[in-house]
Amino acid sequence: MSKALVIELFNATWETLYMVGIASIIATIIGIPLGVCLFITRKHGLLPHKVFNRTLAAIINALRSIPFIILLVAIIPFTRFVVGTSIGTTAAIVPLSIGAFPFVARLVENSLNEIPIGLIEAGQAMGASLWQIIYKILLPEAAASIVNGVTLMVIALIGYSAMAGVVGGGGLGDLAIRYGYQRFDTRIMLITVIILIIMVQLIQVAGDFCTRKLDKR
Amino acid sequence: MIEVNNVSKIYTTQGVSAHALKDISFNVPAGEILGIVGHSGAGKSTLIRCLNLLERPSSGQIIIDKQELTTLNASQLRLARHHIGMIFQHFNLLSSRSAYANIAFPLQLLGHDRRTIAKKIAPLIELTGLTQLQHAYPSQLSGGQKQRVAIARALACQPKVLLCDEATSALDPYNTTNILELLKDINRQLGLTIVLITHEMDVIKQVCDRVGILDKGELVEINNTLQFLAKPQTTIGKQFASSCLQLPLPSILQKRLQNQQTATNKALIHIAFHGKQTNTPIISRLSQQLKCEINIIQANIEYIQDQPIGMMLVEVDYNATEFLTALNNITNVVAEVKGYV
Numbered sequence A: 001m002s003k004a005l006v007i008e009l010f011n012a013t014w015e016t017l018y019m020v021g022i023a024s025i026i027a028t029i030i031g032i033p034l035g036v037c038l039f040i041t042r043k044h045g046l047l048p049h050k051v052f053n054r055t056l057a058a059i060i061n062a063l064r065s066i067p068f069i070i071l072l073v074a075i076i077p078f079t080r081f082v083v084g085t086s087i088g089t090t091a092a093i094v095p096l097s098i099g100a101f102p103f104v105a106r107l108v109e110n111s112l113n114e115i116p117i118g119l120i121e122a123g124q125a126m127g128a129s130l131w132q133i134i135y136k137i138l139l140p141e142a143a144a145s146i147v148n149g150v151t152l153m154v155i156a157l158i159g160y161s162a163m164a165g166v167v168g169g170g171g172l173g174d175l176a177i178r179y180g181y182q183r184f185d186t187r188i189m190l191i192t193v194i195i196l197i198i199m200v201q202l203i204q205v206a207g208d209f210c211t212r213k214l215d216k217r
Numbered sequence B: 001m002i003e004v005n006n007v008s009k010i011y012t013t014q015g016v017s018a019h020a021l022k023d024i025s026f027n028v029p030a031g032e033i034l035g036i037v038g039h040s041g042a043g044k045s046t047l048i049r050c051l052n053l054l055e056r057p058s059s060g061q062i063i064i065d066k067q068e069l070t071t072l073n074a075s076q077l078r079l080a081r082h083h084i085g086m087i088f089q090h091f092n093l094l095s096s097r098s099a100y101a102n103i104a105f106p107l108q109l110l111g112h113d114r115r116t117i118a119k120k121i122a123p124l125i126e127l128t129g130l131t132q133l134q135h136a137y138p139s140q141l142s143g144g145q146k147q148r149v150a151i152a153r154a155l156a157c158q159p160k161v162l163l164c165d166e167a168t169s170a171l172d173p174y175n176t177t178n179i180l181e182l183l184k185d186i187n188r189q190l191g192l193t194i195v196l197i198t199h200e201m202d203v204i205k206q207v208c209d210r211v212g213i214l215d216k217g218e219l220v221e222i223n224n225t226l227q228f229l230a231k232p233q234t235t236i237g238k239q240f241a242s243s244c245l246q247l248p249l250p251s252i253l254q255k256r257l258q259n260q261q262t263a264t265n266k267a268l269i270h271i272a273f274h275g276k277q278t279n280t281p282i283i284s285r286l287s288q289q290l291k292c293e294i295n296i297i298q299a300n301i302e303y304i305q306d307q308p309i310g311m312m313l314v315e316v317d318y319n320a321t322e323f324l325t326a327l328n329n330i331t332n333v334v335a336e337v338k339g340y341v
């Protein structure tokens, strides 16, 4: 294997990690508060607000139903507005984040739903404010389950990132398509697949480890 | 300490309204343990949750420690709740925190620093006997231990009032007694006013100074526990009182039990007596008076608030109705024919 190819593989791995890493962080930062909002504004929630809840849920569902490849292209103007360009690895972070945050919001909402209602009541009986209930009861109690879900999201993003080639985002998926599909170089295809498998395994192991550490139930 | 005035609660679900509490009024003086008992769905949980406004009454007034909770705004109410402890049937401990951190939780909510918290909760950990277990997580504790943590947590902010919602219903009899003893200790040592709800008269019998009977949302009776047990005023009150003052029939007798008195069988009579009657030789007196043989099958004396209450199951070869009449001439005796064997 030529030195150039090794460098290319190395770069592509880095690009994937970079895109997925930053997008995961952004999706988590946006997704968690939205998930909390969905949870507290629902019927009989801590701060019920029907209109807000319905609207937010509708937006999240809409975003989740757009196929990623279409989202990637459809939001090009928005991407250009945010990062100044619509091409390149950094530009790919925008659609990846937008593709992932609705997923995080839903999984956070689900994790919060699993918390026994009695814990929230106990918090209220102890005089906790809404804010204290959120960050001292809800989030710590759901932490293990949220980390578990975020791990799933990161792995899904690795899959999505393969489509980033469409907007010149690079990454392992793009490399595999360029060499493996367009030049029939199955060897490169195989190597990228192996790297991706290892990456997914490591993320899963790390995610499981954190989940186990956090889960005291 | 606690004053409940004309509290009603109406739930409306899909246009149908249910009257969960109907015009309830009672007082709890400082340092008292009041028990509220009632069947499932009677509104016990609703009532106790109204006391700290977890559930807002549809009408009426709740006054705790001279503060009318029903008129407070959200932040005043939160402040007031810091001084009203509450424990629950399912403990409601935070699974992500150790026992110690659970107990520290209410103090953290108030923004106390680590050192203050440690100083404040050390005696509580001691009082609740959790010294060895303070670093364990709830999942590693038994039900009784979890409830101890919950009690310590409820006491962390030095409340004047403790509300217990079926606090022993998820525990076995041994742990139930244990937790009740602890509550009694706390009541004596800290002068805490306690309201506890339960569906078990045994709980009432063990710790409550007074008892209230809740039936279909109405407080039908409220009285000193001993007086209530001796002379319940309502039908439902009688059911509850006899439920804990009845000696169970031995199963061999249960099988042979007949409904009619005949020439060959004997009447099986349950007698409950209290106060000075526990010192009266009722049986020998009746035996002489009626010239009949009385066979004691089971007998027991319990002490409620240091007052004896006696129960006896006897077999007599005598006309049951006449025997009861003779018995009832002796005051403070409640007798009932169980059947004939």
Ligand SMILES: Nc1ncnc2c1ncn2[C@@H]1O[C@H](COP(=O)(O)OP(=O)(O)OP(=O)(O)O)[C@@H](O)[C@H]1O
Pocket: B011, B012, B013, B018, B020, B038, B039, B040, B041, B042, B043, B044, B045, B046, B047, B199
């Ligand atoms: N959130 C609610 N919405 C509508 N109805 C309710 C609600 N909570 C309670 N109720 C009704 O109010 C009545 C009293 O309920 P509550 O839970 O206070 O009973 P309880 O005495 O605590 O019973 P249990 O011993 O089973 O716990 C019941 O008929 C119940 O259906």
Ligand SMILES: [Mg+2]
Pocket: B044, B045, B046, B166
């Ligand atoms: Mg209940």
